[in-house]
Amino acid sequence: MSSSLEVQQILDQCMVSIEGARKAMAGDMNDAAMKLGAAAMMLASASHAVYKQAGQRPQAPTPPDTRGTG
Numbered sequence: 001m002s003s004s005l006e007v008q009q010i011l012d013q014c015m016v017s018i019e020g021a022r023k024a025m026a027g028d029m030n031d032a033a034m035k036l037g038a039a040a041m042m043l044a045s046a047s048h049a050v051y052k053q054a055g056q057r058p059q060a061p062t063p064p065d066t067r068g069t070g
Helices: 004-025 029-054
Strands: none
Touching (some): 004 029
16 A cells, blocks of 8 residues: 555545534434544545655654744
């Protein structure tokens, strides 16, 4: 899973899951949570594929600088 097409397909599936979760949110919170969980896993998979394709290892996000400027 390293081609741009595969990454785009994963992201498209993720968006479908997010849309399904949005629609389910009003009536069934459990179903919405399942759909959002699936979308989160798909995003992680797409992120991994992008980093693999770029030849880099994924890194944890850098925390924002909370120091004052004054």
